Amino acid sequence: MLRRWPQRGLATAPATLQLQAPQRAFWSQAVEILSRLKPGDAGTSSGDKESDQDSSVPERASSSRGAKGWRPPVPGDVSFPDFLQDAGEGQIAHSKQVFADFAxxxxxxxxxxxxxxxVKQCRPFxxxxGGLRFADVDSDAAGDKVEASEVLQMLPADSFAERTAGSNCRSMFVGATPSKGTIIAANEAVVVALLVDGLHARGQHWETISFFDGYSRERKKWLKARAAPEDTGNDGEARQGAEEQKNVADFVRTTRLWAPARSAYLKSLLAKSRYHKIVQFAREDPRNLDVACESVATMTSLLIGCRKQKDSALARLALDKMSRRNPIAVLPLTFYELAFKSAMQKKNRDEDDVENALWIARVMHDNAGYVLQPDLWFALFNTSLHLKREDCALKAFAMYWSNFRSLHQDNFRRALRKACRLSYPDVVLTMVRQWLAAIGDDVDAEAKTKVASFVLWEMLSSGHPMSAIxxxxxIMDSSRIEATSAVLQRVAKMMLDDxxxxxxxxxxxxxxxxxWKARSSAVQNSVYVMYVxxxxxxxxxxxxxxxxxxNEIVERRLPGVPCNSIVKAMVANEERERFENSVSMCEVLLESxxxxxxxxxxxxxxxxxxKALLCLGRFAEVREQHARLKLGKRFPKSTAIAVALRDAKAQQM
Structure with a gap:
């Protein structure tokens, strides 16, 4: 029995257009008369007339055109054959051959x-x-013009399913006519599938879409009338008996178009940019999703539709299904990127989109060894933070921290800046720890200083709490990373403010x-800290x-002294007439x-x-310190030192 039909041919043909109801009745009678008088011309004349009407129709098929171009109601004078239960094997084999010729x-x-x-008239042909023509079984057989066993008749898919209930016939059966003859009954679903496949192969995408949609609308009416939903296992079916469930399942299966036709329909939708219908097609029946996951071409069509419609859940489901069906195959990188973009290029992204994108990123790395492009990775990280999903942000970072040394350095800094500015200190600190653990000694101290100072600067600018600073x-102390002077100044000021x-x-x-004393290894320029x-x-x-x-400077025996700042403090003490404070600071410094x-x-x-000693009346010390420190020799041009020494000598006389 026929199961699948390959795609063939490249050509164009005008689409069909259904006649109005009065015209249909008239032409039905006319065709019957012509078939009796001139069998070879009846079908052709009818087809030519409709073809001439179709030539004036624009190329793009609208939904209204698709409805009009579908099969008309079955004429009242048409009768359908019954399933012939006792057909012989030879008769069945011959019928299959005739049906194969028709296909x-x-x-x-x-x-x-x-x-x-x-065919759509549902009359024998x-x-x-030269093509197809209408036939009258009794008259043609009596005139030896055609064997009755070579006459076919298309049955609407619902009628075909009713007559073949309980059998394995899906495409055709040998039927018994009321005149006790035989006829080959063809399933409308198979005929439509063949035509859809052929139209797509010839590049007639609008006709393919219109044809498929027309049949789908009819099929949905049948299913609704029988309370047979597309997705199996709903509450309505569960309440039916075992026999009724089997009948419903047989009806659904018999009326469903073959997979090649559904694949052709999916690719035609992509060719005409009908992205919303691609998503709708995949969601309305689980078997449609199976068809979309059969090949690279159909999977690409589906994922492009998901990206355009921003349906990340469907993209994730499709990837999961195709991975399970092809466990040893490596899916193309394009699949993963299209699925990822369906989540991250959505304007109003939500937590489900982040979860889907994270799953896609993990699967593409674990199953195929792919790594996300830096911009895509940053989009995932950024979105996670904006949605307050710190766990997702850290998971995204953990996937790719080993690549930051070369491929993602700029995006690593962007991610750190974003986490700082959105006030996520825990995320920032975890990222820095993971980065330092990853790079080890492969990065020089200068690079580490730049990154650490960059992070501190951003944290300070964004108002992070002092505990995070x-x-x-x-962290810098444990890794012996030095901070820059500008950062040290801001940190010291913030600590004092706090x-x-x-x-x-x-x-x-x-x-x-x-x-600062406890973190001297991280802050090697301790003199600058004292200055600040x-x-x-x-x-x-x-x-x-x-x-x-x-006193701290003296105690730590630093190699330098912020002398200008100390001088400013001494000037301030002079203005307050607190000379003893200045002398105390100077004596501590000079002694140690x-x-x-x-x-x-x-x-x-x-x-x-x-000057402070002089103002305190300690004239002897002025002379003593001048001599001990050799100030006259060290600063011979200093007028202030010379005057202080002269005044001290004058006061001692």
Whole structure:
């Protein structure tokens, strides 16, 4: 028995157009008369007349045209044969051969509308070299013009299904006519499938779509009348008995178009950009989805439709089904990218789209070894954050962190910036940890410093909590990554702002010094940190706390001193007449500084130091320090030092 029909041919043919009801009745009678008088011309004349009418119809088939061009109602004088149960094997074999010739004619006919014009009348016909023509079984057989066993008749698919219930006949059967003759009954679903396949092969896509849609509308009416939904296993079918369920399943199967026709329809929809109908076609019947997953061409059509209609759930389902059907095959990268874009190029993406995109990205990597393009990966990461799905963002990052060293470096920075600006500190810190674990020693210290400082800067700019900043510094400390000076300045200022809201200035500076002391390995330029803290003390008016910073410099024996900032503090003390504070800071520095650090003290430092001693009346110390430090030799052109020494000598006389 025939099961499948290959696609053939490339040509064009005009579409059919149904006559109005009064005209149909008239031409039905006329055709019957002509078939008796001149059998060879009856079918042709009818087909030519309708073909002439079709030539004036525009190429694009609208939905209204598809409805008019479909099979007319069965005439009242037409009777259908009954299923012949006791047909012999030879008779059945001959009938199959005749039906095969008919199918071959439908595939090869250049004008398929002429064949359909004859067949759609549901009257007996025969296949001749010139085409199809109507036949009268009794008159033709009596005149020896044709064997009765070579006469065919197309039955509407619902009538065919009713007559073949309980049998395995799906395409044709040997039927018994009321005149006790035999006739070959053809299933309308098979005829339509052959014509749809042939029209698509000839590039007549609008006709293919119109033809398929016309039959589908009729079939839906039949199924609705029998309460037989397309998808199996619904509540209505579950309540039916076992026998009724079998009958319904047989009816659905008998009236369903063959897979090649559905494949042709799917590809024609793509050719004419009917993307919404592609998605509708795949969703209305699970077997349609099976057809779409049979080949690369049909799968491509479906996934393009999913992308255009932004149906990520259907794209995911199709990928899963095709992967299960081809477990050892590697699907093309295009499949995965189309499915991914159906989720990520949607304007109003939701959490389901993110889940689908994440699943597609994971499957394409695990099953085929593909890696998402950087822009597509960033779209997934970005969408996850906007939808507050931190878990999805981290899953997406975890899939591709090993590629950030080469392929995704720019997008890695983009992802970090996005996470910082959307205030997701946990995501940022996890990403940095995974990145550092991945690169190891393959990236130099300068590159690490740039990335870490970039992250800190973005976190500070986005107002992340101090706890997140502290944790980021701890990560840098453990990896011995140095921060840039600009970042250190902003971090120190933010820490003071945060602590000053709940602590006194003294405790604020003390806590800050302890914090930076514990992370000295991450902040190698400790002199700069001391400079920043002194500047902040001066700006905030915390002059007494400047001495705490100076003591920290001495205690840590730093290789340098922020001398200018210390001089500014001494000037501020002079304005307040707090000379003893200036002298105290200077004495601590002079007693404990190392030789390299001592060399960083400039002329202004010693001028204000001697001035403070002079104002306190400690004239002997002025002369003593001038001699011990060799200030005259070191700064011979300093007028202030010379005047201080002269005044001290004058006061001692």
């Amino acid at each position: 071959r004619h439908l595939r090869r006919a250049s004008d398929k509308s002429q064949a359909w014009d004859v 025969v296949v001749e070299s 502290t944790e980021m510094l701890a 602590a000053s809201s709940r602590l006194s200035p003294h405790d604020t500076i003390k806590d800050s010094l302890e914090f 803290l002194l500047q902040q003390c001066l700006e905030r008016g915390w002059l007494d706390e400047c001495e705490l910073v100076v 500084l190392s030789r390299p650090a001592f060399k960083t003290l400039n002329q202004q430092f010693f001028e204000h130091y001697l």
